């Protein structure tokens with residue numbers, strides 16, 4: 001939680017010596033509250049005051065780093081209960097689980113599948129970020145060897161999961177410098193695991209049977225100097241997990257330090273579709289990491305779409321650059337489709353044009369990132385904005401015809417567009433989903 | 446170590462609306478469905494009780510739909526030419542309510558006369574004893590001619606009629622009031638407009654307690670977050686005592702989910718996204734369960750696998766709640 005100027009001022013020497021370049025300690029405190037100056041500019045602050053200020057300035061949910069270098073991933077630092085109040089900052093990480101009890105062939109197949117879990121959706125690459133290596137065997141050597149193999153084959157940072165601190169140490173050493181997340185499932189071994197995490201410079205996830213026990217545990221671990229903590233409330237199933245995740249978020253935002261860490265959740269439902277529902281629910285409701293057994297593409301796609309949706313910045317319309325796009329090997333006779341620059345609209349249109357296999361131009365008109373109907377209603381998508389975009393795009397030099405396809409939802413614009421632009425308007429389907437068959441079957445130049 | 450109390454101190458609840466009427470209540474339904482009543486953020490028992498699980502209405506069209514993808518055709522293809530048979534199928538599949546859409550009355554879709562719509566509504570009411578939702582075709586001039594007749598024909602059944610909007614509300618409100626039905630108040634993902642519609646309708650003397658809010662719907666991956674946040678904001682307002690936002694919410698999940706590429710693209714996307722037979726129902730199920738976390742009370746759905754998953758999820762989420 002950000003400190004106010006007065007709260008900072010309480011900890012300053014109050015001598016107004018001006019060595020910081022400000023006339024008074026209070027002026028300095030105000031600047032610091034506004035994040036325009038940092039504490040080290042005051043040479044006289046006591047170590048105690050410094051520690052107090054630093055701990056008070058820590059965000060309500062600790063920022064935790066998993067992975068290293070190009071693969072560094074950050075979770076935590078969230079500040080809201082509801083996304084509309086600001087936004088959710090750090091998209092939930094997805095971890096797909098493998099067990100060290102699997103047969104070698106099944107294991108390789110599973111790791112290969114995880115390696116391929118990236119998707120292209122509405123112009124963005126999305127995918128699973130982590131591989132969760134489960135020491136189901138309890139055997140240290142098997143765990144270590146799977147840890148190496150999993151990271152190598154999947155190309156992703158690992159969550160190393162074991163009930164034994166010793167086993168975690170061995171696997172963590174094998175991945176030295178790669179900063180895996182260590183997950184200790186046995187609360188009795190949590191302090192031993194904390195020592196391992198500190199020594200190996202890794203974040204640590206801990207589990208306890210209740211939030212009370214968890215708070216106690218994190219306090220003990222933090223006292224050893226390890227702050228890179230992730231918490232598992234131990235609840236399983238939709239209801240228990242949803243309630244625990246919510247309690248944790250609410251308590252953390254009330255500045256309750258012992259639960260001020262990113263939370264990890266597990267899907268455990270009996271059927272794949274219910275695990276999909278579970279994972280999506282935890283993504284929407286405060287989990288920083290979701291560990292799942294799901295591996296099929298149809299199972300992960302809706303979870304990833306949920307994440308894209310929920311972590312969208314609610315203040316910002318999502319827009320593509322307004323310009324002329326081409327799909328396929330376009331020529332002088334290719335169709336010209338007009339749409340807005342709201343990214344969902346644009347990518348829906350683009351996807352359908354691709355699916356039709358008819359090479360085409362798509363003119364994305366600047367509607368400030370709003371959809372066809374919204375843009376039309378707010379007069380950003382009208383005869384003159386369309387005509388302007390058309391003329392500026394250079395399309396008239398690229399095609400021999402003068403026919404454009406207008407979204408069916410704004411058929412009312414066609415006369416105006418024809419008058420202003422001199423182009424002939426053809427009314428396309430109302431929904432993007434109709435474009436593919438429209439281009440294949442109905443459209444004629 | 447004790448942890449801080451995190452229950453919010455809400456000052457109000459979502460109101461309850463009962464749809465359908467049994468013979469004792471002047472209708473012919475075997476039972477009624479009550480929605481709403483939430484006293485806290487969805488599915489958090491510690492925050493406030495949720496007395497009724499979200500209800501599920503299954504979509505039935507008055508005539509054979511065009512362009513429904515294969516997974517839906519497999520379920521309804523043999524009955525969808527006949528709304529009565531289709532409604533029976535919906536009941537078999539476990540619907541709480543039937544959601545009947547009058548599409549054939551639209552000037553571009555058949556331009557059926559009011560008498561035909563009335564005939565279909567009566568036949569569905571006779572064949573299936575579940576509470577009924579009826580939507581017009583969203584072509585105001587036509588709906589104004591058809592819906593009063595439908596409301597009259599279904600007198601006493603306490604149907605849920607849709608939808609009134611900021612610009613078109615007089616005729617349907619008067620009809621619902623005259624013949625004892627409840628109303629869907631539609632707004633385009635906008636809280637102020639939602640309130641405005643409620644004001645317009647109640648100014649005509651229609652009771653606020655018989656209104657269900659339809660804040661529009663968007664599919665997973667296609668702007669769902671706008672609806673999610675509208676739901677959250679609406680629920681927070683309701684729980685904080687805003688009477689104009691306290692009505693339960695209906696969402697058109699099936700219609701939205703099944704028109705996006707992820708629920709339609711078949712062979713061409715099977716390698717990248719997995720088989721449509723699983724992907725389509727998953728898209729509908731997750732659209733539904735994500736939005737339920739925002740706060741919704743009545744879902745219109747289509748695919749039985751999606752419905753089953755939502756029911757199971759709701760069952761788990763309501764453990765310890767409900768009646």
Ligand code: SF4
Pocket residue numbers: 012013014015016017018019020021022023024025026028041042043044045
């Ligand atoms: S240097 Fe420190 S003690 Fe001196 S005026 Fe600035 S804040 Fe106050």
